[in-house]
Amino acid sequence: MSAAPVDVRGPRFGAWVTTIVLAVVLLTAGSPFGTVLLALQAVVFVVGATLGVRRAPYGVLFRWLLAPRLAPPTAFEDPEPPRFAQAVGTVFAVVGVLGFAVGWTPVGLAATALALAAAFLNAAFGFCLGCELYLLQRRATSRWRHPDPATTDPDTTSPTGKSATRRGVAA
């Protein structure tokens, strides 16, 4: 959580590379080359999800090749959101590799397409699909444990109503 902020252009660059790699995977789908390329992308996702975006292959590429040639960074971001997205990408890439490997081409195509859509939304719009999935997943698993949301914790509710307000806004 408290990892050092990263240059926002790093993860964005990684999303573009991922988009291109996954596009090539789709264009070569069904061939051994396509499957191996997707497997390599899966490894890239795993490294990013475990070591963080700074040490992820595309992150290293950005810092070594591009960052020295660009203007100094002006915007920074928390590395956790893109790291979480790498974990989501891992799931899709692994399913895709398995699909292609066992000959279930539609499964491989669908999984690759979903990963591509997520990478492209991140690259072109800066939209973090991993963040969106996070809350929906929390809600889904919690509903399973607490099936009735309307009657949560009735005995812990306070009878004091709105007396808890305090004048002014705390710093």
Add this chain to the structure above:
Amino acid sequence: MTGLVVLVVTLLLAAAAGLVLRSRNGQVRATREAASTGAAALVAQLDALGVERGERLTLLQFSSPFCAPCRATRTLLADVARTAPDVRHVEVDVAAGDPELALVRHLDIRRTPTTVILDSHGEELARASGVPRREQVLAIVGPPETPQVSGR
């Protein structure tokens, strides 16, 4: 060949989705009365969580740990709340526990960040998902009571 079709369709759908999301993101929309959820139950839930509401308005922000726009929203809403003593910005971490998740479901929060603006009775006035547009938040909060000295 199939791969090319899948590629083109995927990129077109993703681009369309991205454009829609971009246009909706951060728009502060007034809550219709029919859509507003029970204020009394909401107030009880907020009290149980120890959330202190503002005397006039509460800017209730829902955030998750893996969320960069949540930080931008926090900065913006805290800044707005500073302009009026009877407006309070409070943040709920949706991942903190079951009471927080119950609140998330009660208000039907689907994304983080989502900001819900409540009046003094806990009645929902408006909400926005994504980093809210500052001028739209200010339109609801009203002009600052004292001339604001902004650091920007």
